[in-house]
Amino acid sequence: MHATDPASGFDLRVAALEAQLLDAQRDLAELRSRDALKTQFLSNISHDLRTPLTAIITHGEILREGMLGELSDKQLDSVNGIIAGGRQLLEMVSEILTYAKAAADRLRLSAAEFRMHDVLHEVRAINESVTSKRAITFDTMVEPEVPSTFADREKIIHVINNLVGNAIDFTPIGGRVWVHVRQCEDRGRDCTIVEVGDTGIGIAPEHFELIFQEFSQVDSSASRQHHGTGLGLTIARRLVELHGGRLWVESEIGAGSRFFFTIPTRVDGPATPAHC
């Protein structure tokens, strides 16, 4: 027997670590490549699904508008169901498409000046029929000091609509949902803070971050009633961060939830998150 040379043992260890590093780098490259393929697949399939859905919805509307003859009330109910189902499916497909764009870093801001008051008016109109059907009180308020906002209007509407849609879905009949917009300041930077609250079932603190993770479902039975792709909040947070803001939740089981997001009053492009 002879003693092992310590220097040669060290060299062997370094060589083994270098081999492991190479393996890990290969695995990482492989995973990235597969992830890019998955994202491209989601993007392609989402786009292709829109075409037949468009045809279904258009045919439904032609029938509903009576362009091919008057429908009976029962026929009208059935056609309305086809249109509503088609539109819901389309929203889910659009959500997947937006997610795929975000994952591929292809989301861009198209900033313009707008008033939050007008945005909330649009959000109210979109949700009016469902809040009225479920006897949910829907209040909106913009504090007078809130100036006009310079941001991507469509993306801000998407975020508020997503939060309001969740709030409505998880609030029992006769409950209350609200949107409150006010002004705040962070490190000398003017921000608008939007609060979307509800008197719904609430969220446990251990799930506060989980709900923002892609494809997550905190309570599968509750989520099943919602149209959920499991991407809505992931996308909403990504869109807010793209503006340089942040999105978070405060909640308690049984005591409702309040989602907050901030955006700098003037957005010039992707920026460092601001905290109010």
Add this chain to the structure above:
Amino acid sequence: MAQRHLLIVDDSPLVTDALRVLCEASGYRVSVAATAADAVTRYVADPPSVMVLDLTLPDGSGLSVLDQLVERHHTPRTVVLTGHDDPAIRERCLARGCLAVLVKPVPVRELLAQVQSIETALP
């Protein structure tokens, strides 16, 4: 009065069938093209009062149809009907002379209202 004439350009038969039913039920004569080349040929042979144009076609962008028609001294009155809800695309189309940009699936009343308002403005 001559029957109003629309040219619908889209490579999906599902979409063109739906739009054909819609527009014929509203009193239009409808022609359909599935490619950019076919759209140019049909437009030149029988110019429509309004062209409803998709942007993604198998042989090129829908905007290339406009370029080819302008080269042939036509002034197409165009409504773009696209699956892309993108302000940059909207701006590009309007800058190229399109009169409206609608995102699929557009409510049928909205599409008809756009087409009718363009026709009303015809000399």
